[in-house]
Amino acid sequence: MIKHRLRPVFRLGIRVLVIAILAGGIQIATSTAASADPTASTWLKLRTCESSNRYGINTGNGYYGAYQFDLPTWRSVGGTGRPDQASPAEQDYRALYLYRMRGWQPWECAGMLALRSDGDARSKRIPTYAESAYIGGNGTPASGKPAWPGVVYAYGDCAPSLKTFQLRMNAFGYAFDGTGCYYDKTKQAVLDLQRANAINDSGRLGPKTWDAAWNGQPPR
Structure with a gap:
């Protein structure tokens, strides 16, 4: 995280990045600056370089998790405990928080990848969890939640809106198909x-739970 030395995990990330480049999977530089927050693919490039995209990594060198936070930096953006022990959604949120405070400056890999800052870099705007939820997926910054479908879903139901909900929950590490x-x-x-949002834990997917998936507290 701090630009003092090349860490072993950084070198590992570079090797993985080179392999990905040779395979045609990752571009080194972004083509244009984003109009809002960085895209999910930009965050993926950063994580791949910093940690080989491993949220739970702890090599014992004082840097933790997918974004290789050190503890002072993690705590400066409100993180508690250790980054590698936090959920992917929490790490994504703190990374966006840091980006809005300091831009790409804290990350060694951002310079190596020539990542470009955009309008939210150093904006000092504290993000919401809804704003950071796109980072671990394959989309772009979300402008809002989809409308509630008007149906309370329960065990055994199948519907396109349930797929939308499931894919949304992947932002919190659930890995739905x-x-x-x-x-x-x-x-x-x-x-x-x-339970994370103090909603009656009925196990039924109604309007309050639907809204919480986009605008509430992360479930874990």
Whole structure:
């Protein structure tokens, strides 16, 4: 995180990055500056370089997690505990928070990758969890949640809107395939979300739980 020395994990990330480049999977530089926050693909490039995209990494060198926070930097943006022990969604949120405070400056890899700052860099605007939720996925910064479909879903239901909900929950580390069917894994995600947001933990996906998936506290 701090630009003093090349860390072992940094060198590992560079090797992975080179392999990805040879395979045609990752571009070294962004083509244009983003109009809002950096895109999900830009964050992926950063994580790949910093940590080989491993959220739980702790090599014992004083830098932790996907974004290789040191503890003072992590705490400066409100993080608690150790970064590598935080959920992917929490690490993504703190990374966006840091970016809005200091731009790309804290990350060695940002310079190596020639990442460009945009309008939110150093804006000092504290993000919401809804604003950072796109980072771990493949989308672009979200402008808002999709409208509630008007149906309260329960165990055994299948619907396109359930697929939308499942894919949204992937931002919090659930790894849904997006089947659109409400079974055990979906029910657990609903319960986790309800408990994190003080919603009656009925296990049914209603309007309050739907809204919390985009605008509430992360479930874990």
